[in-house]
Amino acid sequence: MATSMLLALLATIPLVPIISLWLVKVLTRAIGWSLESQGRDRRAAIVAKIEKDRNAVAEGHNLFPDVEDGWEKIESTGSAENGQPLRDSWSGIVGFFHPFCNAGGGGERVLWAAIAATQRRWPNAICAVYTGDHDIDRSVLVSTVKNRFNITLQEHSLVFIYLSRRRFVLASTYPSFTLLGQSLGSMFLAYEAFQLLVPDIFIDTMGYAFAVAFCKYLFPKIPTAAYVHYPTISTDMLESLDDTTGGKGMHSGAGTGLKGKGKKNYWRIFARLYGWVGRQIDVVVCNSTWTQGHIMQLWKPKMESSSFATIIYPPCPVEELQAKIKVTPESEKARDECVLYIAQFRPEKNHSLILRSFAKYYHNSRSKVKPKLVLIGSVRANTPDEKHIYKLRLEARELKINDATTFICDAPFLVILEHLQKCSIITNGMYSEHFGIGNVEGLAAGLIPVVHNSGGPKMDIVVPYEGEIIGYLAETDQEFAEAFEKVASLDAQKRYAMRLRGRASTERFTEAVFAKKWIEQMDKLVQMQSSR
Numbered sequence: 147m148a149t150s151m152l153l154a155l156l157a158t159i160p161l162v163p164i165i166s167l168w169l170v171k172v173l174t175r176a177i178g179w180s181l182e183s184q185g186r187d188r189r190a191a192i193v194a195k196i197e198k199d200r201n202a203v204a205e206g207h208n209l210f211p212d213v214e215d216g217w218e219k220i221e222s223t224g225s226a227e228n229g230q231p232l233r234d235s236w237s238g239i240v241g242f243f244h245p246f247c248n249a250g251g252g253g254e255r256v257l258w259a260a261i262a263a264t265q266r267r268w269p270n271a272i273c274a275v276y277t278g279d280h281d282i283d284r285s286v287l288v289s290t291v292k293n294r295f296n297i298t299l300q301e302h303s304l305v306f307i308y309l310s311r312r313r314f315v316l317a318s319t320y321p322s323f324t325l326l327g328q329s330l331g332s333m334f335l336a337y338e339a340f341q342l343l344v345p346d347i348f349i350d351t352m353g354y355a356f357a358v359a360f361c362k363y364l365f366p367k368i369p370t371a372a373y374v375h376y377p378t379i380s381t382d383m384l385e386s387l388d389d390t391t392g393g394k395g396m397h398s399g400a401g402t403g404l405k406g407k408g409k410k411n412y413w414r415i416f417a418r419l420y421g422w423v424g425r426q427i428d429v430v431v432c433n434s435t436w437t438q439g440h441i442m443q444l445w446k447p448k449m450e451s452s453s454f455a456t457i458i459y460p461p462c463p464v465e466e467l468q469a470k471i472k473v474t475p476e477s478e479k480a481r482d483e484c485v486l487y488i489a490q491f492r493p494e495k496n497h498s499l500i501l502r503s504f505a506k507y508y509h510n511s512r513s514k515v516k517p518k519l520v521l522i523g524s525v526r527a528n529t530p531d532e533k534h535i536y537k538l539r540l541e542a543r544e545l546k547i548n549d550a551t552t553f554i555c556d557a558p559f560l561v562i563l564e565h566l567q568k569c570s571i572i573t574n575g576m577y578s579e580h581f582g583i584g585n586v587e588g589l590a591a592g593l594i595p596v597v598h599n600s601g602g603p604k605m606d607i608v609v610p611y612e613g614e615i616i617g618y619l620a621e622t623d624q625e626f627a628e629a630f631e632k633v634a635s636l637d638a639q640k641r642y643a644m645r646l647r648g649r650a651s652t653e654r655f656t657e658a659v660f661a662k663k664w665i666e667q668m669d670k671l672v673q674m675q676s677s678r
């Protein structure tokens with residue numbers, strides 16, 4: 147009797163993980179349900195307020211005066227009828243989880259561009275931004291975004307939901323186990339977000355994958371998405387622990403000894419957890435091939451679907467450069483044999499490699515007009531950058547190219563524009579740069595890229611366009627020097643054609659293409675939401 151009971155008990159052991167997972171599901175669902183019912187009135191109030199504002203704005207105004215200026219060009223390729231962009235009547239709330247939205251950097255540009263595209267496609271939708279910045283004034287922000295990024299937001303259907311527990315995602319809150327701490331902290335922050343407003347679609351734009359998975363558990367019916375700029379833990383990091391050459395960054399070789407072993411195991415476990423979390427997200431978008439590669443490895447989707455981890459490049463100000471800089475046979479005559487490198491003066495940008503390469507090219511050049519090198523970059527005050535640029539100047543002197551080399555620190559945009567107009571080659575010396583927006587700007591301005599044969603410049607930017615090359619890849623100073631010479635000695639006609647091709651290829655990075663691709667992904671989420 148007793149033995150058979152014991153046996154029966156033993157037989158249930160394999161069920162324990164299943165049962166506990168089931169318990170977690172039931173529990174989170176109950177919490178989600180209670181969040182939803184507690185927040186129902188507040189949600190209704192927000193919706194009502196926006197309806198009212200919308201009606202006020204709509205009276206006598208054309209809500210979308212800019213329909214004429216090119217928007218329908220993007221839209222009509224897909225769902226438009228009789229030439230009019232299809233403006234869907236879907237009216238849900240899209241929640242953007244972006245705790246640091248005042249930072250004004252590249253990540254914010256993506257956020258605002260995504261919101262602007264969403265608002266145009268679904269004018270009745272409400273875009274809610276969960277932020278920890280409490281001092282945001284909506285109308286000031288709308289005009290800042292307009293001035294800074296040239297992105298037009300519809301003010302009345304944009305709401306800010308202010309979070310007060312942002313410290314839970316700050317690295318400084320967790321002296322040890324930072325990754326895990328921040329990730330669990332983001333769930334805590336997301337919980338606060340849902341207490342304030344439960345959206346119909348939830349999108350993370352800052353890399354808080356744990357918050358998105360948590361949303362999925364609380365509200366299984368809410369479609370979720372993540373725009374990933376950078377994986378929380380990268381496979382490079384995991385590998386660097388075993389590295390003994392010391393050449394792989396700050397964690398290099400840290401995987402030895404007892405402490406190192408512990409760290410290694412912690413990172414491995416975290417990477418597994420991160421992978422599991424990532425697989426809960428419905429729509430995953432990456433900002434580059436580099437990020438996509440890492441996300442594919444870490445999140446290992448069950449079904450190899452081509453739609454997992456789509457790449458949508460962040461919008462670059464390509465249109466503006468194309469408008470401001472001419473690439474014509476006349477402008478071609480005004481260009482000097484000048485190599486341009488736009489990058490912060492920091493060691494990893496490897497200006498030294500470019501100096502040595504240029505020196506080889508310069509001293510071997512037999513052309514009448516000697517080539518020039520222009521280095522433009524920012525120098526962060528009171529940092530080792532200042533010493534770094536001093537060393538670079540010395541190196542230029544030693545290489546006997548100081549007369550041909552110009553260093554420009556913290557150049558205003560107009561000065562950059564002038565050099566983009568005048569130079570012939572854009573270069574980049576950094577190993578495995580994730581992207582390098584300077585290369586895109588150079589291409590858009592008609593410069594021919596000679597870039598490091600690695601990272602984003604190789605995978606995303608200097609790739610053949612319509613089957614023909616638009617620039618050159620190099621690794622050693624010899625290869626760089628040869629590539630510079632190759633561009634300089636190209637037949638004028640061919641060189642001009644290459645400039646035009648390069649410029650045309652930057653179409654991939656425009657705001658218009660970003661908007662089109664963003665809407666494709668949003669459309670999936672809206673479909674999911676409507677069918678649930």
Ligand SMILES: *[C@@H]1O[C@H](CO)[C@@H](O)[C@H](O)[C@H]1NC(C)=O
Nearest residue numbers: 375376433434460580581582
């Ligand atoms: C993607 O995001 C990372 C982190 O912000 C950044 O370093 C990289 O340049 C971005 N890639 C693109 C294509 O903008």
Ligand SMILES: *[C@@H]1O[C@H](CO)[C@@H](O)[C@H](O)[C@H]1NC(C)=O
Nearest residue numbers: 215216296297463465466469
């Ligand atoms: C701002 O965007 C509009 C429309 O997208 C474009 O026509 C205009 O040239 C842009 N202005 C600048 C300064 O980039």
Ligand SMILES: *[C@@H]1O[C@H](CO)[C@@H](O)[C@H](O)[C@H]1NC(C)=O
Nearest residue numbers: 493494496499577621622623
């Ligand atoms: C710069 O490039 C050279 C040649 O590829 C390489 O040996 C060196 O380590 C690089 N320096 C830095 C700081 O990346």
